Amino acid sequence: MSTLTMKxxxxxxxxxxxxxxxxxxxxxxxKVYPGDRPDRQPVHxxxxxxxxxxxxxxxxxxxxxxxxxxxxxxxxxxLAKAIELPGHNELPADEAGIAALTKKLDESTEEERKKHSxxxxxxxxxxxxxxxxxxxxxxxxxxxxxxxxxxxWDEEDATAExxxxxxxxxxxxxxxxxxxxxxxxxxxxxxxxxxxRTLDIFLTTLSEQAGGKLPANFVVMLPKVTIPxxxxxLVKIFEVLESxxxxxxxxLKMEMMVETTQAVINKDGTNPLRxxxxxxxxxxxxxxxxxxxxxxxxxxxxRYQDMGHAxxxxxxxxxxxxxxxxxxxxxxxxxxxxxxGPHRGDNLTPEQIAENRRVVHRSWKKAYxxxxxxxxKGLYQGWDLNPAQFPMRYAAIYSFFLESYEDAAKRLKAFVxxxxxxxxxxxxxxxxxxxxxxxxxxxxxxxxxxISEAEALAxxxxxxxxxxxxxxxxxxxxxx
Numbered sequence: 239m240s241t242l243t244m245k246x247x248x249x250x251x252x253x254x255x256x257x258x259x260x261x262x263x264x265x266x267x268x269k270v271y272p273g274d275r276p277d278r279q280p281v282h283x284x285x286x287x288x289x290x291x292x293x294x295x296x297x298x299x300x301x302x303x304x305x306x307x308x309x310x311x312x313x314x315x316x317l318a319k320a321i322e323l324p325g326h327n328e329l330p331a332d333e334a335g336i337a338a339l340t341k342k343l344d345e346s347t348e349e350e351r352k353k354h355s356x357x358x359x360x361x362x363x364x365x366x367x368x369x370x371x372x373x374x375x376x377x378x379x380x381x382x383x384x385x386x387x388x389x390x391w392d393e394e395d396a397t398a399e400x401x402x403x404x405x406x407x408x409x410x411x412x413x414x415x416x417x418x419x420x421x422x423x424x425x426x427x428x429x430x431x432x433x434x435r436t437l438d439i440f441l442t443t444l445s446e447q448a449g450g451k452l453p454a455n456f457v458v459m460l461p462k463v464t465i466p467x468x469x470x471x472l473v474k475i476f477e478v479l480e481s482x483x484x485x486x487x488x489x490l491k492m493e494m495m496v497e498t499t500q501a502v503i504n505k506d507g508t509n510p511l512r513x514x515x516x517x518x519x520x521x522x523x524x525x526x527x528x529x530x531x532x533x534x535x536x537x538x539x540x541r542y543q544d545m546g547h548a549x550x551x552x553x554x555x556x557x558x559x560x561x562x563x564x565x566x567x568x569x570x571x572x573x574x575x576x577x578x579g580p581h582r583g584d585n586l587t588p589e590q591i592a593e594n595r596r597v598v599h600r601s602w603k604k605a606y607x608x609x610x611x612x613x614x615k616g617l618y619q620g621w622d623l624n625p626a627q628f629p630m631r632y633a634a635i636y637s638f639f640l641e642s643y644e645d646a647a648k649r650l651k652a653f654v655x656x657x658x659x660x661x662x663x664x665x666x667x668x669x670x671x672x673x674x675x676x677x678x679x680x681x682x683x684x685x686x687x688x689i690s691e692a693e694a695l696a697x698x699x700x701x702x703x704x705x706x707x708x709x710x711x712x713x714x715x716x717x718x
Contacts, residue, residue, distance in 0.1 A: 300374030493600025497528030529571030
């Protein structure tokens with residue numbers, strides 16, 4: 239038994255008061271920074287002109303994306319070589335060799351395949367095909383801004399009404415993607431009235447057609463936000479529309495776009511993004527980066543307006559610093575080089591077919607690299623402008639997670655065991671941030687389909703523990 243006598247100098251009343259004041263401040267902080275939302279975040283948002291949208295758009299784009307992949311990469315080797323996946327130089331180049339390797343891998347067990355240098359390319363390719371077959375599009379914005387342009391008011395009025403009717407049809411037919419919304423024109427002085435009018439027509443018509451119901455995960459995107467008053471105005475419009483239609487109070491959600499330097503640093507020399515979120519009164523769920531408008535606002539010439547430009551890195555990090563852990567989703571922009579060959583028609587020469595494939599592969603590589611760079615920066619969502627881009631979106635995401643899987647599974651399992659032992663013996667485990675980082679890897683991998691639930695169980699955690707999203711909560715639960 240210890241003979242030490244503890245001596246305390248702080249009176250109980252003083253300590254209680256100090257800790258109570260600290261508790262108030264801690265709780266206020268936690269309210270602002272609750273951490274990432276547990277909801278599923280789509281890996282991409284597809285933008286398409288409102289005049290082209292129909293209830294079948296998601297299904298048609300999915301078929302087009304799959305056809306593009308199969309036409310330009312009919313086997314996993316061709317895809318691996320096009321985007322230079324690890325080990326692509328070791329893969330066979332002749333048809334007989336490719337066929338033999340494919341047959342061997344098809345007939346192998348998963349554990350046997352993992353020992354082969356072609357595992358990553360083979361697995362990525364097949365996961366992409368599976369995704370394009372089952373759910374090629376995750377999110378879609380019916381675009382009334384850049385993808386639609388400035389047209390006559392009569393034409394935009396008619397398009398807004400027709401688009402709403404098509405959304406209602408898609409709701410009934412269950413043909414819409416899991417996430418959907420519209421992008422209206424910005425609330426700048428010259429376009430604010432047009433933006434409000436389009437939103438009014440669209441939502442009033444949709445409410446009438448669908449009995450006040452909205453599609454799952456419906457959102458209104460406000461582009462080119464520069465001042466919090468623009469966000470506040472949209473919220474007021476929401477409130478009026480909810481009061482005048484059958485749409486439930488509080489049902490309308492929004493997202494904004496960072497497309498100008500003023501959205502990163504305002505006139506007072508401070509970052510305004512938090513003020514935009516506060517102006518939304520809890521309706522803001524996401525913020526997207528507009529690569530080409532932002533680079534243009536930085537006076538970057540068209541040739542160099544690219545997702546890899548340093549000015550984009552600057553804006554991305556400001557977005558993450560301002561909105562990290564607030565529950566606001568962040569999305570990167572788009573690659574504007576389309577993987578579409580220059581020659582069209584059914585009677586192409588072998589030379590034209592070969593040139594088309596080279597052009598597509600070159601564009602695929604660019605899109606693949608852009609997406610991988612976004613993932614490296616911790617941005618897990620981006621934009622796609624054409625279904626021909628979908629295969630590379632998923633190839634980049636799946637390869638990104640798959641190539642780290644074995645190491646991450648072993649490390650997370652070891653971290654949990656080490657931390658649990660340390661906790662049980664009363665020691666402090668001081669590297670929880672690393673454990674949380676590994677846990678985040680599996681959360682994101684499960685979310686996008688790169689990692690299956692069965693594969694996640696290799697960590698020694700249950701799916702429920704992983705989806706708790708908190709490494710510390712997992713440790714606390716195991717201690718109990």
